[in-house]
Amino acid sequence: MPGDKSISHRALMFGAMAIGETIISGLLEGEDVINTARAMAALGVRVERWNDDASWHVNGVGLGGFQSPGQTIDFGNSGTGARLAMGLLATNPISARMSGDASLRSRPMGRIVSPLEGFGTRFDTSDGGRMPLTLHGARQPVPVVYRLPVASAQVKSAVLLAGLNAPGATTVIEPEATRDHTERMLQGFGADITFGQADDGARSITVRGHKELQAQTVEVPGDPSSAAFVLVAAIISEDGEVTVENMLLNETRTGLMVTLREMGADISIANERVSGGEPVGDVTARSSKLGGVTVPAERAPSMIDEYPVLAVAAAFADGTTRMQGLHELRVKESDRLAAVAAGLQANGVVHHTGDDWLEVTGGKVAGGGTVVTHLDHRIAMAFLVMGLASEEPVTVDDGNVMATSFPGFRSFMEGLGARFEDATA
Ligand code: S3P
Numbered sequence: 001m002p003g004d005k006s007i008s009h010r011a012l013m014f015g016a017m018a019i020g021e022t023i024i025s026g027l028l029e030g031e032d033v034i035n036t037a038r039a040m041a042a043l044g045v046r047v048e049r050w051n052d053d054a055s056w057h058v059n060g061v062g063l064g065g066f067q068s069p070g071q072t073i074d075f076g077n078s079g080t081g082a083r084l085a086m087g088l089l090a091t092n093p094i095s096a097r098m099s100g101d102a103s104l105r106s107r108p109m110g111r112i113v114s115p116l117e118g119f120g121t122r123f124d125t126s127d128g129g130r131m132p133l134t135l136h137g138a139r140q141p142v143p144v145v146y147r148l149p150v151a152s153a154q155v156k157s158a159v160l161l162a163g164l165n166a167p168g169a170t171t172v173i174e175p176e177a178t179r180d181h182t183e184r185m186l187q188g189f190g191a192d193i194t195f196g197q198a199d200d201g202a203r204s205i206t207v208r209g210h211k212e213l214q215a216q217t218v219e220v221p222g223d224p225s226s227a228a229f230v231l232v233a234a235i236i237s238e239d240g241e242v243t244v245e246n247m248l249l250n251e252t253r254t255g256l257m258v259t260l261r262e263m264g265a266d267i268s269i270a271n272e273r274v275s276g277g278e279p280v281g282d283v284t285a286r287s288s289k290l291g292g293v294t295v296p297a298e299r300a301p302s303m304i305d306e307y308p309v310l311a312v313a314a315a316f317a318d319g320t321t322r323m324q325g326l327h328e329l330r331v332k333e334s335d336r337l338a339a340v341a342a343g344l345q346a347n348g349v350v351h352h353t354g355d356d357w358l359e360v361t362g363g364k365v366a367g368g369g370t371v372v373t374h375l376d377h378r379i380a381m382a383f384l385v386m387g388l389a390s391e392e393p394v395t396v397d398d399g400n401v402m403a404t405s406f407p408g409f410r411s412f413m414e415g416l417g418a419r420f421e422d423a424t425a
Pocket of ligand 1: 005006080129150151179304
């Protein structure tokens with residue numbers, strides 16, 4: 001599997017801020033992460049790929065050491081890249097203009113701008129608080145205590161990163177657990193980070209600023225959000241079996257596996273171990289008869305990027321699968337709830353949606369439809385996987401978007417026996 005996208009972004013950014021040379025192996029070389037590497041270079045960091053072993057070397061500039069970029073930083077399609085970088089730069093005395101593609105420019109940034117303003121950072125945003133925007137880092141930052149109003153690891157991370165170069169203690173209170181790679185990796189880089197509980201029992205994370213990070217060696221494990229497509233492909237195919245080696249098994253990321261198993265999927269895990277501070281293992285999935293289930297809202301943060309491919313699995317299950325607590329899907333690379341519903345509709349799958357829920361009634365899938373991907377890699381890959389087991393092939397309107405997170409998706413799937421055709425316009 002390609003390297004985990006969340007960990008890849010963080011490895012580059014934390015390396016950029018540390019003292020010394022961080023060496024990263026297994027970095028995801030998808031467009032989102034390459035844009036983060038370019039962003040770090042634009043901020044004065046030396047970032048190099050060694051072609052002999054495909055490792056990435058980042059020579060960090062230390063806390064507060066970023067330079068103002070000469071031109072607008074383009075984060076492409078990546079909300080994670082843009083939002084974490086806003087936190088990274090918020091307490092540096094520089095200005096930076098940031099933008100992205102049409103998808104990223106349509107996504108809400110107020111959720112990041114508002115807590116960062118608490119540090120004294122100023123923003124000139126486009127209408128609706130969106131990108132392009134210019135960030136003016138706080139020259140004399142003050143630390144903040146921030147309770148997350150949305151379950152978002154991106155917001156949590158941005159605040160913690162800003163806190164690294166503010167004096168005193170910055171605390172994030174997290175009522176709903178989200179992916180914890182930032183906390184784990186910051187510990188590994190030697191940040192002063194502690195964990196506690198707010199009065200109501202919510203988890204709190206505190207960083208004390210002005211402690212330099214130390215360069216590390218990072219091994220990026222396989223991305224469970226990319227593996228999701230391959231595992232579901234095996235499950236819905238006849239006589240399918242696939243093993244994904246060295247897949248990240250952090251439980252803030254494994255909600256899809258829990259759900260697929262509840263649906264009756266044959267998934268087994270071997271060789272469980274810890275690698276680079278994260279649990280990993282080899283995951284095997286085999287063809288399975290699936291049944292519909294109700295997926296609780298509390299599980300959403302641990303499988304937030306996997307709902308499109310879960311909807312595809314549900315389309316082949318007996319009975320109805322109900323997914324709830326999906327409001328965040330509205331503000332991903334596309335409005336994923338609407339994009340999934342439209343894709344199901346185009347391929348003859350019975351479904352219902354509300355503001356923040358989706359119900360899919362499975363069985364045989366006719367297929368034959370064309371799915372509009374709206375610059376959303378996961379919509380494209382999920383519906384191409386549907387085409388493996390539908391009666392007629394499934395078409396997506398944009399064959400390039402997969403490169404965002406899964407370069408080589410097509411040849412990878414061809415290696416497993418999938419057949420693709422280039423549609424003519
Ligand atoms: C990510 C967090 C999630 C996820 C995104 C990656 C991260 O977003 O959807 O693909 O690396 O922190 P939110 O934290 O905004 O839900």
